[in-house]
Amino acid sequence: MARAARAPAAPAHLPDPLMSVDLLTWYAERARELPWRGAGASPYRSWVSEVMLQQTRVEVVRGYFNRWMLALPTVEDLANAPLDDVLALWSGLGYYSRARNLHAGAKVVVAAGGFPTSFEGWRALPGVGDYIAGAVCSIALGLDEPAVDGNLERVLARVHSHPGGRAEITALARRLLPAGRAGDWNQALMDLGSSLCGPKSARCEECPLLAHCGAGREGQALEFPLKKAKRVAPARVAVGALLRRGEAVLLGRRQPQGLFGGLFELPGALLAEADPAADPELHPTDREDALRSALALAVADGAGLRLGVGALRGTVDHTLTHMRLQLYVFEAEVLSGAPAARVDGPWDTLRWILPSERASIGLSTLATKALDLPLRPAQGTLF
Numbered sequence: 001m002a003r004a005a006r007a008p009a010a011p012a013h014l015p016d017p018l019m020s021v022d023l024l025t026w027y028a029e030r031a032r033e034l035p036w037r038g039a040g041a042s043p044y045r046s047w048v049s050e051v052m053l054q055q056t057r058v059e060v061v062r063g064y065f066n067r068w069m070l071a072l073p074t075v076e077d078l079a080n081a082p083l084d085d086v087l088a089l090w091s092g093l094g095y096y097s098r099a100r101n102l103h104a105g106a107k108v109v110v111a112a113g114g115f116p117t118s119f120e121g122w123r124a125l126p127g128v129g130d131y132i133a134g135a136v137c138s139i140a141l142g143l144d145e146p147a148v149d150g151n152l153e154r155v156l157a158r159v160h161s162h163p164g165g166r167a168e169i170t171a172l173a174r175r176l177l178p179a180g181r182a183g184d185w186n187q188a189l190m191d192l193g194s195s196l197c198g199p200k201s202a203r204c205e206e207c208p209l210l211a212h213c214g215a216g217r218e219g220q221a222l223e224f225p226l227k228k229a230k231r232v233a234p235a236r237v238a239v240g241a242l243l244r245r246g247e248a249v250l251l252g253r254r255q256p257q258g259l260f261g262g263l264f265e266l267p268g269a270l271l272a273e274a275d276p277a278a279d280p281e282l283h284p285t286d287r288e289d290a291l292r293s294a295l296a297l298a299v300a301d302g303a304g305l306r307l308g309v310g311a312l313r314g315t316v317d318h319t320l321t322h323m324r325l326q327l328y329v330f331e332a333e334v335l336s337g338a339p340a341a342r343v344d345g346p347w348d349t350l351r352w353i354l355p356s357e358r359a360s361i362g363l364s365t366l367a368t369k370a371l372d373l374p375l376r377p378a379q380g381t382l383f
């Protein structure tokens with residue numbers, strides 16, 4: 001298959017062969033011991049770990065990865081697992097589309113009779129971009145592929161006093177790869193970028209690349225890569241109903257696609273930006289009333305339940321990559337209608353969930369925060 005859509009031509013920086021020697025020597029002495037490395041490396045383990053590591057720190061991933069591998073040790077186990085179980089294992093890691101894509105990708109792999117053996121094959125799996133494909137191919141398959149994430153981009157931009165940019169740095173990385181050692185080379189740069197050459201500090205005097213590094217030698221490490229103007233994520237308002245039956249709470253599982261897809265949440269809605277109830281200029285009392293009405297309407301439309309919406313229990317702030325959310329949680333009761341499985345609303349099922357079931361369902365971090373709001377009067381948390 002052609003590689004036409006790959007990175008453009010590399011900038012005219014000359015590869016420095018001694019840089020690889022110094023980097024790989026440092027890595028041989030200092031490599032982090034991680035459960036998906038060394039004897040623990042395989043296409044499946046490498047893939048799962050790289051997906052988990054996107055947006056999440058190594059220390060957090062370690063525990064999730066070990067639990068995942070105990071529950072789903074093979075790609076066949078993952079492909080055959082119910083999505084609810086997969087999302088429950090992912091619960092708390094955030095960015096749940098990653099788990100849904102892993103699940104869908106495992107089904108593709110099993111249907112194909114095995115893992116892809118090329119960059120392009122990996123790239124074709126759901127949710128696998130250039131970085132993950134490059135990382136798995138180089139680490140688990142021994143292919144000469146670069147794997148440029150934010151760490152590698154930063155380190156190589158500094159070494160070459162380059163302004164940065166994923167495509168140009170990827171092309172540069174491809175030129176620099178030592179043949180047959182791409183996996184170690186990529187992982188060495190990942191380790192260097194997360195230990196010595198950080199976004200906000202660089203310990204150049206301890207760095208094995210100092211003799212090869214333009215920015216390090218000039219004392220300009222933090223000048224590279226050039227900073228991009230930061231975009232402020234828009235703020236959005238959401239409403240959620242806290243409906244109780246004894247110890248159980250009514251939760252809805254979102255349809256598989258879209259924001260929080262497949263995860264359980266309080267019945268409610270993300271309000272449109274133009275919704276009058278989301279107007280920050282409203283007087284607080286008017287606003288609460290408007291939010292109550294919006295919540296009752298959303299649950300009537302989405303679940304066929306008529307609610308009596310009571311006191312505001314509290315608010316939860318939550319930041320996603322593309323928006324900041326403020327969730328208003330109201331005490332509520334069902335006045336008419338019965339929760340049921342639905343296929344055409346925002347949720348595909350509504351269920352009364354007991355505290356003991358909480359750990360076994362996929363629950364978004366936002367919903368977790370909402371359920372952990374203190375009781376009124378303060379008596380601990382709901383679960």
Ligand code: SF4
Nearest residue numbers: 197204207213216221
């Ligand atoms: S010498 Fe400094 S800037 Fe260059 S790679 Fe090492 S830590 Fe980063």
